[in-house]
Each structure stands twice: as C-alpha cells, then as structure tokens.
Amino acid sequence: MRRLKLGVMVALISVTAVAVGQQAQNLPLADGSGMEAHGVKFAPATYQGRKAVLVTTLSNEDKAGFALLPGTDLQDGTIDVDVAVKVLTPPGVRMPGFTGLMFRSKQDGSEYELFYLRPKNALAENQAQRNHALQYSAEPGYGWYKLRREWPFVYESYGEIETEKWTHLKIEVAGRVARLYVNGSAKPGLVVDGLKGANLHGAIGLWVYPQEESYFTNLKITPAPAAPIKNGSDASGMWDVKAGTDAIGFETSLKLTRDGNKLSGTAELEPGKTVPVTGTWRDGYVELSFPFEWPEGMNDGAPGPTTAFMDGWIDGDKAKGRIRVEGRADGMWTGTKKTESTKGN
Numbered sequence: 001m002r003r004l005k006l007g008v009m010v011a012l013i014s015v016t017a018v019a020v021g022q023q024a025q026n027l028p029l030a031d032g033s034g035m036e037a038h039g040v041k042f043a044p045a046t047y048q049g050r051k052a053v054l055v056t057t058l059s060n061e062d063k064a065g066f067a068l069l070p071g072t073d074l075q076d077g078t079i080d081v082d083v084a085v086k087v088l089t090p091p092g093v094r095m096p097g098f099t100g101l102m103f104r105s106k107q108d109g110s111e112y113e114l115f116y117l118r119p120k121n122a123l124a125e126n127q128a129q130r131n132h133a134l135q136y137s138a139e140p141g142y143g144w145y146k147l148r149r150e151w152p153f154v155y156e157s158y159g160e161i162e163t164e165k166w167t168h169l170k171i172e173v174a175g176r177v178a179r180l181y182v183n184g185s186a187k188p189g190l191v192v193d194g195l196k197g198a199n200l201h202g203a204i205g206l207w208v209y210p211q212e213e214s215y216f217t218n219l220k221i222t223p224a225p226a227a228p229i230k231n232g233s234d235a236s237g238m239w240d241v242k243a244g245t246d247a248i249g250f251e252t253s254l255k256l257t258r259d260g261n262k263l264s265g266t267a268e269l270e271p272g273k274t275v276p277v278t279g280t281w282r283d284g285y286v287e288l289s290f291p292f293e294w295p296e297g298m299n300d301g302a303p304g305p306t307t308a309f310m311d312g313w314i315d316g317d318k319a320k321g322r323i324r325v326e327g328r329a330d331g332m333w334t335g336t337k338k339t340e341s342t343k344g345n
Contacts, residue, residue, distance in 0.1 A: 023223075024220060024221065024222040024223075025072070025220065025221040025222075026218075026219075026220050027069065027219040027220070027221070028051070028217070028218065028219075029052060029053045029081075029216050029217045029218065029219050030044060030051045030052070030053065030217075031043070031044035031053055032044070032053050032055075032067065034069075034070060034071075035053075035067040035068065035069060035070070035206075036067065036068040036069075036070055036109075037065075037067055038065055038066050038067065038068065038109050039057055039058055039059065039063070039064075039065030039066070040055050040056060040057050040058060040065035040066060040067050040208060041055075041056060041058060042054060042055045042056075042067055045215060047084055047215045048084065048165075048166060050082070050166065050215075050217050050218075051217060052082075052084075052215040052216055052217035053206075053215070053216050053217070054213055054214070054215055055067055055206050055208045055214045055215075055216065056208065056212070056213055056214070057208060057209065057210045059210065060210045060211055061210065062210070063210070064098065064207060064208065064209050065207075065208055065209075065210075066102060066109060066205045066206060066207045066208065067205060067206045068102075068105060068107070068109055068203050068204075068205045069203060069204045069205065069206075069219075070107075070203070072203045072204040072221060073201055073202065073203060074103060074104070074173065074201060074202070074203075074204060074221055074223060075104075075173075075200055075201035075223070075226045076173050076174050076175065076223070076224045076225065076226045076227055077172075077173060077221065077222050077223040077224040078170055078171065078172045078173070078220075078221075078222045078224070079101060079103060079169075079170070079171045079173075079204060079219070079220070079221055079222075080168070080169070080170045080218070080219065080220040080222075081101055081168075081169050081216060081217075081218065081219040081220070082166050082167070082168050082169075082216070082217050082218045083099050083100075083101075083117070083166070083167050083169060083214065083215065083216055084164065084165060084166045084167065084214075084215045085097040085098075085099040085117070085119060085163055085164070085212050085213065085214050085215070086163065086164050086212060086213040086215075087120065087163055087211070087212050088211045088212055088213065089211045089212075094120075095120070095209075095211055095212065096118035096119065096120040096121045096132075097117065097118060097119045097120050097163045097209075097212055098116055098117070098118060098207075098208070098209035098212070099116060099117050099119075099207070099208055099209070099212070099214040100114055100115055100116025100117060100135075100207040101114070101115055101116070101169060101171060101204065101205070101206065101207060102114050102203075102204065102205030102206075102207050103115075103171060103173060103178075103202065103203075103204055103205075104173070104195075104197055104199040104200070104201055104202035104203075105199070105202045105203040105204070105205050106199060106202055106203070107202075107203060109205065110139075110140070111138075111139060111140060111197055111198070111199055111202075112138065112139055112197065112199070112202065112203075112205065113136075113138050113178065113195055113196070113197045113199075114136065114137050114138060114139070114207055115134070115135070115136055115169070115171055115178070115180045115190070116135050116137075116207055117133065117134060117135070117159070117161055117167065117169075118132055118133050118134075118135060119133070119161045119162050119163040119165075119167070120163055121133045122158065122159055122160065122161050122162065123162065130158050131153055131156060131157060131158050132156050133156075133157070133158050133159045133161060134156060134157050134158070134159040134161075134180060134182070134189050134190045135155065135156045135190075136155045136156065136178070136180070136190060136192045137155070138195065138196035138197045141196075142196040142197075144156070150309070150324075151322060151324065151330075154322065154330070155190075155192060156190070157189055157190045158189075159182045159189045159190075160182070160183065161182060161183070167182060167183060168182070168183050168184055169181070169182060170182075172188070174224070174227055175227030175229050176193070176194055176195050176227075176229065176313050176320075177191070177192065177193050177194075177195070178191075178192045178195055179191050179192075193320075193322075193332070194311070194312055194313060194320065194321050194322060196285070198231055198282065198283045198284075198285065200226075200229070200230070200231065201226075204219070204221065229313075229315050230315070231283045231284045232283055232284050233284040233313075233314040233315055233316055234258060234281075234284075234314070235256045235258050235263055235281050235286050235314055236256055236257055236258045237255075237256065237337050237338065238253065238254070238255050238256075238337070238338040239253070239254040239255075239256065239319065239335045239336065239337055239338065240253060240335065240336050240338060241253070241254055241319075241333055241334070241335045242333065242334050242335075243323045243331060243332070243333040244331050244332060244333075245323065245325065245329035245330055245331030245332075246329055246330055246331055247298070247300050247301055247325075247328060247329035248295075248298070248329060249331075250269070252267050252268060252269050253267070253268040254266070254267050254268075254277060254288075254335070255267075255268075256277065258281050261280050261281050261282060262278075262279075262280060262281070263277070263278065263279040263280060263281050263286065263288065264276070264277065264278055264279075265277045267290045269292070269293070275290050275291045275292075276290060276291070277289070277290040278290070279310075284313055284314050284315070285311070285312070285313050285314075286310070286311065286312060286313075286314060286319070286321070287309075287310070287311045288309070288310040288311070289307055289308065289309045289310070290307070290308055291305060291306075291307060291308075292305075292306050292307060292308040292325055292326075293305055293306075294306055294325065294328050300328075301327075301328040301329065302328075306325055306326045306327055306328055307325075307326045308323060308324070308325045308326070309323065309324045309325075309326065310322070310323045310324075310333055312333065312335075314335075316337075317336060317337035317339070318334075318335070318336060318337070319333075319334065319335035319336075319337075320332070320333070320334050320335070321333055
C-alpha cells in the first residue's frame with residue numbers, strides 16, 4: 001500500500017463534521033489527493049465534461065484494485081457518487097466493465113462490503129447475463145461466484161446502465177440492509193437484506209478492475225442514526241423459526257449448540273420428528289443446513305428428500321435471513337429465541 005499525492009487540488013474535505021455533527025460530507029474527487037492506493041494508480045481527469053479522478057489498476061492480472069478514502073467512517077446513511085467506465089480490451093474479448101463502491105471497509109481494505117456494476121451485461125441478449133448487471137459481494141469469503149451458486153439471482157439484478165456514460169449510484173445502508181439505486185430511480189435496483197460483512201461501520205473505497213478506465217466524481221456521504229444492532233449474539237438455545245418461500249411456508253423448532261464456530265443440533269419439522277442440523281457461527285452470523293422432506297400433494301416440486309439451507313444474522317433474541325430448499329423453494333426466515341418462560345408453551 002502507498003499514499004499518493006497528485007496535484008494541488010483538494011479532493012477530500014475534513015470529516016470532523018461527520019463524526020461530531022452527523023453532517024453530510026462532499027468529496028469532489030477532482031484528483032487523488034489523500035487517497036490510499038491498493039493495487040491502483042489515479043490521476044485528475046476530465047471525462048465527458050466533468051472533472052473526476054481516473055482510477056486504473058497497476059496490473060492486468062485478473063484481480064481488482066481499489067482506492068480507500070481515509071477518514072471516512074460510515075455506519076448507516078447514504079453514499080452518492082457518479083461513475084463511468086471505459087473498457088480497454090480488444091473487440092471480441094469480453095469484459096463487462098467492473099466498477100463499484102466499497103463501504104464499511106476496514107482501514108487496510110482486508111474486509112468490506114461492495115456494490116459494483118457490469119454495464120456491458122445490461123446490453124446482452126441473454127436474459128440471464130442481463131440479470132448480472134448490478135452485483136453485491138463482500139470480502140473475504142463472499143464473492144460473486146459463491147453467492148451466485150448458493151443463492152442464484154439473489155445478490156444481483158438488471159440495471160439500465162451502459163459503458164462510457166455517467167451513472168449515478170446511491171447506496172443506502174441501514175443496519176444489516178443495503179439498497180442500491182441507479183440513475184436517480186426512486187426504487188432500488190438491488191436490495192441486500194442481510195449484509196455478509198461483520199463490520200458495522202468503516203471506510204468508503206473506489207473499486208476497479210484491470211483493462212479499463214474507471215472515473216469517479218461528486219461523492220457525497222450522508223450519515224444517519226445507527227440501527228440498534230451489535231455483533232456476537234449466540235446461536236445456542238431453542239428457536240422458533242417461521243419460513244416463507246415462493247412455494248410453501250412452514251414453521252420449525254431449532255435446538256442449537258455452539259462449539260467455537262461450529263453449530264449442531266436438531267430441527268423439529270413435525271411433532272415428535274427431528275432431523276440433525278449442522279452449520280457454522282461467525283460473530284452472530286449463522287449458516288445452517290438440515291434434511292428436508294418435500295411433501296406429497298404439492299402443485300410444484302417433486303416430493304421426496306432434499307436439503308434446506310439457512311443463513312442470516314442473530315441480534316439478541318431475534319434472527320433473520322434467507323432460506324433455500326434445494327431445487328424446490330427460496331425465501332426468507334425469521335427466528336425468535338425461546339426464554340425460560342416460553343419453553344414450556
């Protein structure tokens with residue numbers, strides 16, 4: 001990592017007002033002054049009539065780079081920025097134009113949440129490819145490949161965007177939910193209910209990919225009161241769980257035990273009938289799986305054995321996340337921890 005100082009224009013303003021008075025912070029991004037480079041270089045530029053900072057990677061290897069904005073530290077609120085990308089690969093070499101914005105990043109960039117764009121995908125004739133235009137991911141451990149394979153089309157969607165055109169992004173963060181708005185739309189193009197990262201606050205960063213020119217300008221950070229959540233809630237105990245999916249809804253009782261980061265226990269899907277549950281715990285985030293018998297007489301889905309997968313966050317005696325019954329259904333679940341006074345009910 002190295003700190004670059006380019007030009008004499010001031011691109012970053014003081015963040016003291018944000019920390020003390022929760023006021024909006026405007027970052028013109030007219031050059032790279034004060035930014036911290038992680039595998040990138042930057043320079044002042046004018047692109048399509050707008051003053052901006054041009055960010056490019058130092059290497060053409062298949063690996064992203066980014067520039068962190070030191071002093072920024074957002075928990076909840078909104079981030080606005082204008083971005084544009086010019087793809088530099090030769091004709092016939094596919095490159096969707098990856099460009100995005102990091103948030104809640106650690107100061108060394110080792111952990112962060114990310115929304116990024118693939119503008120060329122939005123113009124494809126293949127509808128599945130079009131649906132890969134707006135993307136959420138988180139590092140470490142929750143890249144696009146893992147999220148797409150385990151939760152198809154949940155963490156990405158279509159957006160009306162193009163390369164070599166300015167695109168306005170607004171990211172709205174509230175607790176464990178983030179929404180991405182594109183080009184001034186009043187409705188989000190992508191909603192992530194259950195952010196994967198454990199950081200409840202952190203820095204903002206400009207995220208780019210090799211063989212392209214990425215331009216950023218007019219970044220604004222507007223803090224909001226922080227949601228009353230904290231990490232570290234334990235999964236051990238009895239839980240009443242309600243699940244609603246695109247095919248069925250059901251209720252179950254989970255009995256969980258934690259040994260370090262490992263979870264085990266049982267799920268009671270029918271009175272008196274339990275199945276084993278296994279999973280992991282990470283600072284209050286859980287990933288669980290258990291055998292599931294798809295019922296007879298359903299209009300959709302072949303009856304028989306399959307597997308249910310659940311992930312989500314525990315906050316005190318409440319929990320919430322996603323559920324997938326393999327090959328049958330997808331939806332959301334909520335959980336309430338049983339107290340001593342309710343266990344006998």
